[in-house]
Amino acid sequence: MSLLTHLLACAFGMGSWVAINGLWVELPLLVTVLPEQWDLPSYITIIIQMANVGPLFVTLMHRFWPGSLKEVVVIYVVVSVGIVACLLLAFLWDYTSPIVGTTHSTAFLILTFFLALVDCTSSVTFLPFMMQLQAQYLTTFFIGEGLSGLIPALIALGQGSGISSCANVSQMVNITSDNETMEGTIFRMETRYLPARFSTLIFFLLMTAMMVACLVAFFFLTRQPKVWELSQQQLCPSTIILNSFDQILEDDGGTGRGEGYSCPKSTKRPMETHPEKVSYSVAKLAFIYLLITWVSSLTNGVLPSVQSYSCLPYGNTAYHLSATLSSMANPLACIVAMVLPSRSLALLGTLSLAGTGFGAYNMAIAVMSPCPLLQHSQWGDAIIILSWVLFTGTLSYVKVMAGVILRSRSHSALVWYGALEQLGSLLGALLMFPLVNIYGFFQSADYCSLQCPV
Template identity: 80%
Template sequence: MALLTHLLACVFGTGSWVAINGLWVEVPLLVTALPEQWDLPSYITIIIQTANVGPLFVTLMYRFRPGLLKEVPVIYVIVSTGILSCVLLAFLWSHTSPVGGVPHSTAFLVLTFFLSLVDCTSSVTFLPFMMQLQPRYLTTFFIGEGLSGLIPAVIALGQGSGISKCVNVTRVVNITFGNETTEGSVSQMETRYLPANFPPFLFFLLTAAMMVACLVAFFFLSRQPKVWELSQQQLFPSSIILSSFDQLPEDGAGSRDRGGCPCPKDTGQPEKGQLEKVSFSAAKLAFIYFLIAWTSSLTNGVLPSVQSYSCLPYGNTAYHLSATLSSMANPIACIVAMLLPGRSLALLGVLAAAGTAFGAYNMAMAAMSPCPLLQPSPWGDAVIVLSWVLFTGTLSYVKVMAGVILRSRSHGALLCYGAMEQLGSLLGALLMFPLVNVYGFFQSADYCSLRCPG
């Protein structure tokens, strides 16, 4: 049963961000087909952060109407919404309509909002639900959350999305000399995108299938014995066992706080029958939540907005590999966290600084677009791909270990984890959207016809 529960927790975790991760690994193909082109990642990023109305609503309900909003029905609703949105996206992703006289992929952007609503809300519902199960299943859940990026990335690699080649094209042009016009030919290099092995239609249907698997796993997980049930059975085998998380008494282990911030407060030594909590000073808690907000702002808001500008100057292959391999770095970081857990806050601070440094390099290359460092050299391709992989991997490890540390504290601590994750992501996206789409701080160019000095 323990092995089965681990499997269910892993499959359940894959549904937390699979829809949005699927969109990101498909972006190298979508930027060649949708009218937003290189600006598409920034649109996706700001839409994802707009969808924070979902976790905001859930958090406010927990704060002002505790016990009214049940986690299990909410999870059923959001996962079902994700399934429906993925299916609709498979059929409508390429539909465009004019907005202000400019064509936009309205169907894709609207459905992206609903998928984002699902995944953002999972941050404040999936983790608190996992609090009901034994602590050993939380790391398995994080592995599944990492697989939500790995599996779409593997599918995208097999799809070959966004792969291109440079071809020499000769065009006939009219050349005017005084009053005479003659025809001439001009040769230039242009980008030609290779057809994908299968279309986005099938890719989004596969994403919908993963969401269905998540729903089935949650159905069985919600019927597993809860932590407090096991504790009660050990202490009071003849008593009536609580079967709902919301029925816990206010002073019991893992109970919701009834006033103030949903973040937990220390209650001293645990009473008999309660789950042991780990106590942190206010400064350490503030540092942990800062790490969560900072790493989330970089990984979910700031850097995704400019990944196209950071990678496309090196070619579509570099962009494709950066998008897919960096997604694979997330589950690898989760597995490393399971095998080599590091609870030292000093270690997490060092790793966060290292990840920030890799992110700074990626941002610098985006700012230098379309002529970043090492642009004509294959070394440039290798360095930018490696930088994106290490950026994602190190910061993913930090976020996973922060979640494991807070799991040992309380349900409210995990709720605050989700809230800080979404707050950081929102601030990062709000910072980058005007820089990309209003002020035009980043420049695009055709890779094959690009001529950079040196």
């Protein structure tokens, strides 16, 4: 039963961000068809942040009308919406229409909003729901959340999404010399995209299947003995009650419920109840929440907007390896957190600084595009790939351990985790969107036709 529950928790976590992560890894193929081209990542980023209306609505409902929204019902609704949106995206992703005189991929952008609405809302529903299970399943949930990036990346890699090669092509031109015009031939390098092994339709159908697996896993998780007992006997209703920050600090027995709410003691054995509550001062809790906001702004808002600008100058292979290996770094960091957990705030702060340093290097390379450092050297390829992997890995470990720490505090602490995660993502996206789309601060690179000094 324990192994089965771990598998269910992993599949449930996998559905939290699999749809949006699927869009990111399919980008090399999408940008060759959709009219937004390499501006598409910044469009996706800002749409994701617009979808924060979902978690904001859930949070406000539970803050001012506690008990009006049932957590289990909300999860069923959002996952079902995700399944429908993924299915529609499989058939409508390349539909375009004119908007203010410019052609845009309207169906793709609208359905991306609904997928983002599902994934953003999962931050304030999926994680608090895991409070109803034993503590060891929380790390498994984070592993599943990491797999939500890895599995689509592996599928896209098998698909050959956006794989290209450089071809030497000839072009006839008119050459004027001494008032005479002659025809001549010039040769230039051009990027040729290889056909994918299977279509985007199949890719999005596979994403739909993963969302269905998430729904099935959640159904069986709600039938686990502890969750079933709570829901049937209504000892502790499975609704989110969002307390104020001060209430999180109160000694409420780790339940995260406000004063005056009485919950009968569990009849389980001591080892099956929540772990012993760890006491943290207001300053330490504020530091943890600050780390969550900062790390989320980098990993979900700032750096994803410029990954193509930082990697494509080194070639298509470097871009694919950085995207795939950094996706693998996420679940590996979760496994490390399970095997070597550390609640040391000094360590988490140090890892956050290290991850920020790697992110700063990635950003600097993106600013230098299309002619960054070590462009014609294998060292340049290796460093940018390693930097993206270490950036993702270090900050993923910080996020997991922050979740484990707050899980030992209260249910409400996990709700605040999700809310601040989305806030950080929003701030990062709002910062990057005008830089990428309005001011054109970053320049795209075509590796085959680059004219950079060696």
